[in-house]
Amino acid sequence: MDFNDIDLQIMRATQAGLPLVSKPYHAVAEQLNLPVETVMARFEAMQKNGVIRRIGAVPNHYKLGYIFNGMTVWNVPDARVDLLGEIIGRLPFVSHCYHRPRHLPDWNYNLFAMVHGKSEADVHHQIGQIVVLLGEFNLGHDVLYSTKILKKTGFRSGVKNEN
């Protein structure tokens, strides 16, 4: 089954967070007037079909002391990008890792990895580790630092995403 009306109700009820009570799924079920078995089954199903990426905690990197972050961008062979993305994405200091399209000639990078460190030296060291890991598949890279936050809001539309 794909995304359905019950899923939409559950999503709307929980997109701000899961209740911090002993039986959170029961609380959601009560709020929506649904049997708790249905709510739990739909959570399972949505997790399985990927509508829910995962249930868990989203840390604020800055508050955790990781105040230096860089958007590292890499030019790797397209044929290898999934394999390399999996490896880079699992590094403990990488929060997000994506394959994105190139825009030649202005933009020749196809792999993005957000790295987070407690100092600028940390970030340089992390980039060095990625360089070593990618080896000959690193055809070029750059790191973009944010120099100013121009806008930061939550997502107010019907759908939400952690990014």
Added chain:
Amino acid sequence: MTKNYDEIDASLINHLQDGFPICDEPYLQVANELGLTEDDVLNRLKKLLENGTLTRFGALYHAEKMGGALTLAALKVPDADFEKVTEIVNAFPEVAHNYQRNHELNMWFVVATETPQQLDETLEKIERQTGLHVFNMPKINEYFVGLKLEA
């Protein structure tokens, strides 16, 4: 900067980035796995959310799989126009985050809409209103999301 979490918080945050059980008493299960009490887990989560150490705790929904659309886009903005272009881009409610970055592509923003069509329309409007080419970089694939803390 003072540290607003302790070692137990760090292990809890790391644990909860790997997933959360779907069962009657999931906080109790997490507590048992970490050797804590259920109350301790709930109180720590409340505190970490209140002081902003965690931005969210719950299900992370995948916008695209629900019919929604999301992209990362960049602009090459001439320095003299930066303020004006910022105003134009930020005025779109569909633009969630916008950052200035140290590159020739100097403005990077995330656009989220309820449908792919709305996403295309928003990017077209931004091009029209700014007179700049939008470098649209939707993710083609996503790898593991998460950051592990040093305890």
